[in-house]
Amino acid sequence: MKKKDIILKVENISKQYRLGLVGTGTISHDLNRWWYKIRGKGDPYLKVGDTNDRTSKGDSDYVWALKGVDFEVERGEVLGIIGKNGAGKSTLLKILSKVTGPTTGEIKTKGRIASLLEVGTGFHGEMTGRENIFLNGAILGMTKSEISSKINEIIEFSGCERYIDTPVKRYSSGMTVRLAFAVAAFLEPEILVIDEVLAVGDAEFQKKAIGKMQDISRGEGRTVLFVSHNMAAVKNLCTRAIVLENGSSSFEGEVEECIEYYISNNKNKETKLYYSANNKDNILQNIEIKNKLVASGSNINICFNLNVKAINLTNVHLGIYNFNDEKVLHISSEYFNNGYIKTSSDVLNCVIERNPLTQGLYYVNVGVVSNKVEVERLKKCLVFEVVNSDFFNCGIILKPASIKAKALAEYKWY
Numbered sequence: 001m002k003k004k005d006i007i008l009k010v011e012n013i014s015k016q017y018r019l020g021l022v023g024t025g026t027i028s029h030d031l032n033r034w035w036y037k038i039r040g041k042g043d044p045y046l047k048v049g050d051t052n053d054r055t056s057k058g059d060s061d062y063v064w065a066l067k068g069v070d071f072e073v074e075r076g077e078v079l080g081i082i083g084k085n086g087a088g089k090s091t092l093l094k095i096l097s098k099v100t101g102p103t104t105g106e107i108k109t110k111g112r113i114a115s116l117l118e119v120g121t122g123f124h125g126e127m128t129g130r131e132n133i134f135l136n137g138a139i140l141g142m143t144k145s146e147i148s149s150k151i152n153e154i155i156e157f158s159g160c161e162r163y164i165d166t167p168v169k170r171y172s173s174g175m176t177v178r179l180a181f182a183v184a185a186f187l188e189p190e191i192l193v194i195d196e197v198l199a200v201g202d203a204e205f206q207k208k209a210i211g212k213m214q215d216i217s218r219g220e221g222r223t224v225l226f227v228s229h230n231m232a233a234v235k236n237l238c239t240r241a242i243v244l245e246n247g248s249s250s251f252e253g254e255v256e257e258c259i260e261y262y263i264s265n266n267k268n269k270e271t272k273l274y275y276s277a278n279n280k281d282n283i284l285q286n287i288e289i290k291n292k293l294v295a296s297g298s299n300i301n302i303c304f305n306l307n308v309k310a311i312n313l314t315n316v317h318l319g320i321y322n323f324n325d326e327k328v329l330h331i332s333s334e335y336f337n338n339g340y341i342k343t344s345s346d347v348l349n350c351v352i353e354r355n356p357l358t359q360g361l362y363y364v365n366v367g368v369v370s371n372k373v374e375v376e377r378l379k380k381c382l383v384f385e386v387v388n389s390d391f392f393n394c395g396i397i398l399k400p401a402s403i404k405a406k407a408l409a410e411y412k413w414y
Helices: 027-038 089-096 129-139 144-158 173-186 196-200 203-219 231-237 255-266
Strands: 006-018 062-074 078-082 104-109 113-116 191-194 223-227 240-245 248-253 274-276 284-289 300-306 314-322 327-332 347-353 360-370 373-387 410-413
Touching: 006 089, 006 223, 062 089, 062 223, 062 248, 078 089, 078 203, 078 231, 078 255, 089 113, 089 191, 089 223, 113 173, 129 144, 129 173, 144 173, 173 191, 173 203, 191 203, 203 223, 203 231, 223 231, 231 255, 240 255, 248 255, 274 373, 284 360, 284 373, 314 347, 327 347
Parallel strands: 078 223, 078 240, 113 191, 191 223
Antiparallel strands: 006 062, 006 104, 240 248, 274 284, 284 300, 300 347, 314 327, 314 360, 347 410, 360 373
16 A cells, blocks of 8 residues: 655644734733643633634634644645635635644644745835745745746746836736746745635636646646635645635545535525616616526526616626536527617516526526627626426436536527
């Protein structure tokens, strides 16, 4: 049996924070800690503290941002860390990157760790992009000659060549994260730690960065820890995942299992079958899914109330997504009525006939295009649930399954 090459080991990591203003009412606590210490006893405040749940009010002045987290990462593995906002993901990465220390527990690593936690972290605003490359390389323990040998690749990958000798304070957030990622990726750390910062970049850069991370892990055998709320990116990039919940590791395993666990435990079960605009000038005034129950294979009826003064040469585009943020259906009115909506009525209906969706929760994005320019967009304006049915009329109920590709459906507008 092949021996595991463990490059990172986290043992019982916990992090406790005191709530409220720093420096207020802490002298008594410090004295109490000192009194326990000289008597050879443990910190009395490690025995108190509420669970890290940002949505509820607690009774203690202390909170456990992390509590008893354990995991191991092998060399070349890409570990996804997922969880709700406030679950402890960023705290864990800051401890791994030695930005802050744990209250209890121990971390064992082999090799350098490079981290990308926040846009511009470690960059000096008054220094140029080129100077910041050398500064970050030095922080990572690289020699000047090592950095010089990689600098052209870093600049080319970042796409910031024109501004590389301009102070970083004049960079946009997207340019800053491009350069920061390029530095972290090309200066060859053994472990690369990445928080949600890639969301700042544009779609082209995100695709480029994910490709680079795959090369780093598969081709070069280096390790990546990746935090993201984009489940599609986690699924495409990671080889394994853990789910953090209220500061503790609640699930660990294969990526798809973790995503399914996370979604099933955190999705909002309440559907949203009706949308109403706040502004009377909007083109989309009301949108409603007429079905009270949507079953696999049934028709889905969607009704749009439009501002008729603004619908000349206009088309409505409809995207249906699963809660992995994967688009499973795309529907447009431009394929009907000679390419654009022709109606004197303010009502537009769309019927998706014999929908091919499997059991699960879906959300709807709607866009309005006029003269080939998008003039209005609504994100997650509707949420609906599909229940299983005897789709093929053969007495067999379909089992839930993830949709791997965009589905095709018959639909009509009128």
